Amino acid sequence: MTDAELAAFLAQEAGRMLLVLQQSGQYSGKDLGDEGDRIANDFLMGMLRMRRGSDGMLCEEEKDNLRRLDAERVWIIDPLDGTREFSEGRGDWAVHVALAVKGEPVVGAVALPGLGLLLRSDLPIWVPPAPERLRMVVSRSRPAAEAMAVASALDAEVIPMGSAGAKAMAVVRGEADIYLHSGGQFEWDSCAPVAVALAHGLHASRIDGSPLVYNQQDTYLPDLLICRRDHADTVLETLARVHPA
Incomplete structure (x- = not known):
């Protein structure tokens, strides 16, 4: 599995898990946001350590390990971007999985589970032209x-x-x-x-x-x-x- 394929798989699967949790009714409010952060972080970081354990990692939900500064390849993760929106039952939240190489963001996947979408750096879609009024x-x-x-x-x-x-x-x-x-x-x-x-x-x-x-x-x-x-x-x-x- 390539880096881009892995990023897309991880973002999509974490997003699926989060959507199930959001729609389950088991949690609400801050508890829902906290549980979402936890399960997405555990899945993403566990999989990355298994699949790309020699790479550096930076994640919002984990203590920063500064050994990443010596790594050429660093995975940069936001398990649940928009925790507030997620906890309110909205759809404008995301999962971010990225790989930076020598400081450049070269691979990225952004899942928008509430919209049923996954945007990937390796499979660009057509960007429509802008209207007259921006x-x-x-x-x-x-x-x-x-x-x-x-x-x-x-x-x-x-x-x-x-x-x-x-x-x-x-x-x-x-x-x-x-x-x-x-x-x-x-x-x-x-x-x-x-x-x-x-x-x-x-x-x-x-x-x-x-x-x-x-x-x-x-x-x-x-x-x-x-x-x-x-x-x-x-x-x-x-x-x-x-x-x-």
């Missing part, structure tokens, strides 16, 4: 000031949505055109979505235009821009104008 996805609970300012300047439609993976994949799927986030994230929030977005020919960078680099000692990676390549310069220039550093 659409920007933002956090449904904490829309970033920078994103709202850019949306206003571009007269873009604002679409509130849950998890980072769901927002990034909305751009890949053609349901949105820009995902600009500046409210704080970690490497596991964006690595798999960025790998998938890049494989689909999209632009992905920090909001100052610099590259996204993974497997760093400090896993905080606070901002992100995913959009079509032909919109990237406009978005970055608009951001610099309305929200100068």
